[in-house]
Amino acid sequence: MHLSHRHYHYHHHDLQFFILLLLMTIGFVSFAKSMGQSGKQLQIIVITGLAYAFWGIFHHLYDRDLNWKIVVEYVAIAGLGVSLVWTLLTYIY
DSSP: OHHHHHHHHHHHHHHHHHHHHHHHHHHHHHHHTTTHHHHHHHHHHHHHHHHHHHHHHHHHHHHHHHOOOHHHHHHHHHHHHHHHHHHHHHHHO
C-alpha cells in the first residue's frame, strides 16, 4: 500500500470512528435527558441501535469487505443492546 493511500485509509477510519462516537454520544445524552419517559427512551435506544447497525454496514461497505456475517453481527449487537435496555426499562418503570 502506498504511503499516501495508507495515510488516507487511516484518516478515513478516524473520521468514521468519530462519527460512531458522535452517534453513540447523541444517543446516550438523549437517553439521559429523557429520564422518566420510558417510551421516549425506548425510541431513542431503537434509533441509536439502528444508527449503529447502519454505520457498521456502511463502514464495511466502504472498505469493500462487507459480507452477510458482518451484517448479522451488527444487527445482532444492536438487537442485543436494544433488548437489554428494553428489559431494564420494563423492570425499572
